[in-house]
Amino acid sequence: LQPAHGGARPGVKIYTRKGDDGTTGLWYGGRRPKSDARIDAYGTIDEAGSALGVARSLCRAGKEEVEGDLLDLQRDLFVAGAELAAAPEARDRLEAGVSRVTEEMVAALEPAIDRYMERVELPPKFVIPGGTELSAALDLARAILRRAERRVAALFAAEELEPEPVVAYLNRAADLVYAMARFTDVSDPALFEGRGGSERD
Secondary structure: OOOOOOOOOOOOOOOOHHHHOOEEOOOOOOEEEOHHHHHHHHHHHHHHHHHHHHHOOOOOOOHHHHHHHHHHHHHHHHHHHHHHEEOOHHHHOEEEOEOOOOHHHHHHHHHHHHHHHHHOOOOOOOOOOOOOOOHHHHHHHHHHHHHHHHHHHHHOOOOOOOOOHHHHHHHHHHHHHHHHHHHHOOOHHOOOOOOOOOOOO
């Protein structure tokens, strides 16, 4: 493997062998099984960020707004991931907006959601993904964000996390990606035929 910039870095290894026993380290100390609910939660956030990257790679000319918003989301997901990857006892050492999600980060997503939804007509029924390559990729990323939201909500329910806005952030992030998907989708009634109800929550 080589760094993204293409230059060789002799002697640098990305494997540590520490995880060969099925555990992984938490930020600020401690190890947990890789099957641990906390590890699964921030791993799902990582998966969502990668899915957003696929969507961003599909942005063509005229979709610079979507591309920029996706990049902002990916950066914010690193903050959410860092919060969950930290040892619970180190919560007070986390920095707002850097390694801990804030209420301001949640609030900032709502105008962006409105900005997209003001320009689309929300389908009255469930959307069948696949109208365009970009909207399909966004719908997949949205579904992963919803899974991340469920994983983190489960941590709260199990009292593994203090009350924090990270669940609300993931909820709004999924709403924003849904709005972007509809903004980049095609208007085709056949995609909504025979599908009742609404998927918003």
